[in-house]
Amino acid sequence: MGSEIVAATDGGHAASNWLRLGRDGRLTAYASCADGLVRWTESSPGSDHWQGPELLPVEDWHGRFTLSQDSDGFISFAGMRHREGMPGGLEFIVATQYQTARPLSAWRPVGNPFRTNEPTLSGLGDPVVLTDGAGLLHVVGARFGQGVRGRTRSTDGAWGKWTDLDGKWVRGSVVPLVTSEGYGEYLTPFRGGAVYVRQERPGAAFKWRGRVHADAVEGTYSSYETSPGIGTYFWRHPADGSVVAYRPRSAAGQASALMPLGGAGGVGPVGIVRTPVNGYDCTVMLQLGAEGYPEIGAYPTEGEQYGAWWAPVGDRCVGLPAMGIDGLGAVTIAIVDMDGGLRVARRDLSEVGLAFGAWRRVG
Numbered sequence: 001m002g003s004e005i006v007a008a009t010d011g012g013h014a015a016s017n018w019l020r021l022g023r024d025g026r027l028t029a030y031a032s033c034a035d036g037l038v039r040w041t042e043s044s045p046g047s048d049h050w051q052g053p054e055l056l057p058v059e060d061w062h063g064r065f066t067l068s069q070d071s072d073g074f075i076s077f078a079g080m081r082h083r084e085g086m087p088g089g090l091e092f093i094v095a096t097q098y099q100t101a102r103p104l105s106a107w108r109p110v111g112n113p114f115r116t117n118e119p120t121l122s123g124l125g126d127p128v129v130l131t132d133g134a135g136l137l138h139v140v141g142a143r144f145g146q147g148v149r150g151r152t153r154s155t156d157g158a159w160g161k162w163t164d165l166d167g168k169w170v171r172g173s174v175v176p177l178v179t180s181e182g183y184g185e186y187l188t189p190f191r192g193g194a195v196y197v198r199q200e201r202p203g204a205a206f207k208w209r210g211r212v213h214a215d216a217v218e219g220t221y222s223s224y225e226t227s228p229g230i231g232t233y234f235w236r237h238p239a240d241g242s243v244v245a246y247r248p249r250s251a252a253g254q255a256s257a258l259m260p261l262g263g264a265g266g267v268g269p270v271g272i273v274r275t276p277v278n279g280y281d282c283t284v285m286l287q288l289g290a291e292g293y294p295e296i297g298a299y300p301t302e303g304e305q306y307g308a309w310w311a312p313v314g315d316r317c318v319g320l321p322a323m324g325i326d327g328l329g330a331v332t333i334a335i336v337d338m339d340g341g342l343r344v345a346r347r348d349l350s351e352v353g354l355a356f357g358a359w360r361r362v363g
Contacts, residue, residue, distance in 0.1 A: 016320050016322070017222075019322035019323060019332065021327065024045075026041055026045055026327060027326050028041045029334050031319070034063070035057050035058070036057040036061050037056040037077070038054070038055060039052055039056055040054070040342045041054075042327075045326060046328040048360055052342070052363045053342070058081060058093070059107075062079060066126050071133065071180075075097045076096045076129045079094075080092055080127065081107075087112045088112070090124070091110075092109070093109050094127075094129055094137070094139055111162065112141075113141060113162040114141065123144030124141075127139055127140065130184050132178055132182055133184075134182065139152075140165070140186065142174055147164060149165060150163055151163070165197070166195075167190070167195060170190055171191060174189075174197075175223050177223040177225065177231040179228070180228055181228065183198060183202055183229065185231060193215075194214070196210045196212070209249075212246055214235075217236040220235045220236040224274070226247070226301050227301070232245050232247050232283075232302070233247070234272065234285070240265065241264055242260060243308075244260055244261065245304050247302075262309075263295070263297055266287035266288060266290060268288050270297075271285065271320070272323075277298060281300065282354075283299055284331060284354065285298065294333060295311065295312050295313060296313045298354055314333065314345060316337075317337060317338070321333060321335045330349055333345045341363055342363040344360055345357060345358065
């Protein structure tokens, strides 16, 4: 497709983790436009030449999406489209990309579990999708006052019915994570805290595992596996927008206390990767700063007590910046610029610390 295709410059891409590494070592960036998804793909691992922007059209596209990646490298998308006769006129849809730069599967409609007498579905969070270690694909939706509902596709492709996963007073989307051991889990945010839900084993039902009482800015949650089988969740404190971290379970089975990580004034969820820095395993965070510029922070993984440093790293952008590790092992940052194009900067592995090279517009 031609260069006239641009991502939505109102930050229409909803996903906070929209830069992904394929099994062939190439990165792909995803955003949203009026007619569907926009995709850019590296021509080779670590290359400054990218294919795209490429339009992946979606009929009656609502404009927002979430995505996840399974252990096979398959990338699954969840979103909504306008559909007459559905609650609030919206239908949940899912699709999967099985190989880098290849076409997506057909978008599968999975319905909408939330009844309404209103013209719009107020309080509706974006649907999320996750694939557990047993190969089951789960679509989870949430609506304030009605709770969390999930639907599962088995390995033979058959879809089960929508089931009630409780969480009546949920605010926004659930926050999913699949560990390297294949366990699916998520946080269900509510006013003043969140409920932790996890499978007993891959393929099993999701069950309540605990609760954390902590104020948070709505819509700022993210998650990352910070040690084998252990997920850490991040969100913003309402007092100043700073980032806090929380582990619902540790290697000893105990929940952590809330751990402050700075980044005051930032907005939205943070992007997360893990990478060695000066010989130490570090967790690297990427946020949209208060002035609309990306900012990067880092700290020793699961060593939140040591604090994190933050620094600006790039030009003004729309929507959330994204981060991943490229096929050559370099932390890579991507933004959608003010014209709806893609810009990329990579860590300079020849430098000490966490230094980045020049930004390049690749689409």
